[in-house]
Amino acid sequence: MKHLARTGAVTLGAALGLVGVMGFLHTPYGRPLMRRLGMACPATRVSPAQVEAVRLRAVATLRGDRPSPARPALGQSLDVSRATDVMGWGRARGLGCVEATRPLHAITCAGAADPTARDPKAPPVDQLVFAFAPDGRLVSVDRLRSRLTPVEATRLFGEAADQLLAALGPGQVVGDASPDYLASGSMHGARLAYRFVDYLATVTAMNVGGRIVMHELYESARGS
Numbered sequence: 001m002k003h004l005a006r007t008g009a010v011t012l013g014a015a016l017g018l019v020g021v022m023g024f025l026h027t028p029y030g031r032p033l034m035r036r037l038g039m040a041c042p043a044t045r046v047s048p049a050q051v052e053a054v055r056l057r058a059v060a061t062l063r064g065d066r067p068s069p070a071r072p073a074l075g076q077s078l079d080v081s082r083a084t085d086v087m088g089w090g091r092a093r094g095l096g097c098v099e100a101t102r103p104l105h106a107i108t109c110a111g112a113a114d115p116t117a118r119d120p121k122a123p124p125v126d127q128l129v130f131a132f133a134p135d136g137r138l139v140s141v142d143r144l145r146s147r148l149t150p151v152e153a154t155r156l157f158g159e160a161a162d163q164l165l166a167a168l169g170p171g172q173v174v175g176d177a178s179p180d181y182l183a184s185g186s187m188h189g190a191r192l193a194y195r196f197v198d199y200l201a202t203v204t205a206m207n208v209g210g211r212i213v214m215h216e217l218y219e220s221a222r223g224s
Contacts, residue, residue, distance in 0.1 A: 049134050051104040059200065059221045068196035070167040073141040073218040076130065078199070081138040083107060086130045095128075105132040123152050140219040148212040150179035156214055157205040161192050164201060168194055177205050182212055198222050 071078050076086065083099060090097035090109045097109040109128045129142040148156070157177040164171060175181075175190035182188055182205060189206030200219045205212070 048102065048104045052133050052139075055139070056223060059219070062195050062200055063197050063221050064195040066197060068168060068194070068199035071199040071218075071220070072164065072167050072201070073138075074128070074143060074216075076138055076141050078139065078141075078218070078220040079137045079222055081130075082136050083130075083132060086138065105134070105136075106130060107132075123148055123156070137220075140217060142218075143216045145214045146208075146211055148214055150182040150207075150212055153177070153182055153205045153212045153214050154179045157190060157192070157203060160203045160216060164192070164194060164203070168196075168201070171201070182207050186210065196221065 076089075083105070086107050086109075087097055087099065090107070095109040097107050099105075099107045107130045109130075110126070123145055124147065126144045126146050127142075129140075129144075130138055131140045131142070133139045145153075145156070154177050161171070161173075171192050171194045173190060173192050176188070177190035181190075184207075186207050186209050189204060192201075192203040194201040198221050200217070200221050202215075202217045204215045206215075207213075
């Protein structure tokens, strides 16, 4: 995607800003800020089944009305891959992966390089998070980069958009992913969304307090 037209920049502040900030607060970079603000994540007090129920309720509000022609998830198979598959994938790529079972069953992998990137010089990834339903199915893949330049974020956003376009057709773009716009102020950014009956994908590039963050979420929209 060579360029993205600026559309709905005002709407972005409400639609993208809130979602992006709340997601950022739950990353390793955002959690210290959340503690300083005296905030606590209520998810730490619930079970994996409750977390999955909440996820499915949120998914139900976003689902589209047609099936996805494909369900790309950074090389993983949604509703098929299991924790053992992901751990083996991470080890084979030299990642440090940690498995947790509460508040949800998830595997978090970190490494200096992006194991999913085609370009070996791609900017590093802060973390990859693989979340599982209570029955063990992989239901979401989450990739976060928070140390990007505006130019890097624009390029990576365009690459992700091109890959999804090839697999899924056109998505819904809100905002502006150009370097100048990303650099010009906090909460400036763009979001690309796909909403199918069985699959959701969201790619966000955003300026969060001067930090250029790119977040990708690929998620199953199927029930249990």
